[in-house]
Amino acid sequence: MNDYLTILATLKSANIDRAAMEARLLLEEFQGRDEALAIALNRRISGEPLSRILGHQEFWSLRFDLSPDTLDPRQDTETLVEAALERFTGNPPKRILDIGTGTGCILISLLHEWPETLGVGTDLSAGAIEMARKNAVRNGVAGRAEFLQTSWAQNITGKFDLILSNPPYIPSEVIPNLATSVKEFDPILALDGGADGLDAYRAILTEMKNLLSPGGYALFEIGFDQATSMPRLVEEYGATLSRLVPDLTGIPRVVECQMGIS
Ligand code: GLN
Numbered sequence: 001m002n003d004y005l006t007i008l009a010t011l012k013s014a015n016i017d018r019a020a021m022e023a024r025l026l027l028e029e030f031q032g033r034d035e036a037l038a039i040a041l042n043r044r045i046s047g048e049p050l051s052r053i054l055g056h057q058e059f060w061s062l063r064f065d066l067s068p069d070t071l072d073p074r075q076d077t078e079t080l081v082e083a084a085l086e087r088f089t090g091n092p093p094k095r096i097l098d099i100g101t102g103t104g105c106i107l108i109s110l111l112h113e114w115p116e117t118l119g120v121g122t123d124l125s126a127g128a129i130e131m132a133r134k135n136a137v138r139n140g141v142a143g144r145a146e147f148l149q150t151s152w153a154q155n156i157t158g159k160f161d162l163i164l165s166n167p168p169y170i171p172s173e174v175i176p177n178l179a180t181s182v183k184e185f186d187p188i189l190a191l192d193g194g195a196d197g198l199d200a201y202r203a204i205l206t207e208m209k210n211l212l213s214p215g216g217y218a219l220f221e222i223g224f225d226q227a228t229s230m231p232r233l234v235e236e237y238g239a240t241l242s243r244l245v246p247d248l249t250g251i252p253r254v255v256e257c258q259m260g261i262s
Pocket residue numbers: 071074076166167168169170182190191192
């Protein structure tokens with residue numbers, strides 16, 4: 001009944017794009033548990049993303065567990081990790097901070113690449129912090145990662161050579177128009193960037209001044225249409241834009257800046 005071909009046909013009839021791969025992943029996850037598999041298949045054809053059903057997602061070739069409190073890590077965000085690695089080639093940062101860490105995917109991927117680096121991740125959501133801690137353990141970096149439940153970087157002390165964030169950046173009024181797979185399954189807290197989508201950046205740029213080491217860098221993921229508005233904000237807050245990095249489709253996706261350099 002729950003064999004590969006039946007699952008494949010069910011997924012295809014629901015117009016699911018990568019039906020063959022999804023059928024394989026579902027079978028792998030729910031092997032020998034027919035009832036659980038049938039429930040999972042139903043959830044999938046009702047529009048729930050596969051990663052939510054499996055409870056995990058791959059990012060930077062590592063596995064990250066998800067919960068309703070965490071954004072589902074996106075491939076676009078690998079641009080942020082790549083840009084950070086590129087910036088610190090041959091000279092890894094000593095201490096890094098990821099603001100609004102969610103699953104911890106950005107911080108954990110970078111700690112995985114830089115074996116001597118120490119990291120701090122923050123999130124307003126207690127559930128996200130708990131998940132990020134588990135993901136740090138799973139990926140072998142827990143000894144160098146600290147996670148704190150706080151608003152942006154409140155109560156964070158010391159200096160960081162690198163500050164990263166993929167904060168909520170969707171304008172509030174756009175949220176009802178997002179795809180069902182996003183608006184019904186990703187936490188609103190991780191999406192809603194206020195009236196113009198830039199509220200989180202304002203908060204972070206304000207706090208960043210005291211946290212960035214001299215010569216340090218801050219890297220932010222931005223929305224597809226924020227390549228003008230976000231760099232303008234950076235300058236307004238007394239920081240200096242150093243790079244705009246495109247994602248794989250050529251859309252500017254990462255804003256890199258420094259403090260006090262003109
Ligand atoms: N990249 C996410 C999306 O639009 C948004 C995440 C965010 O606001 N940081 O699907």
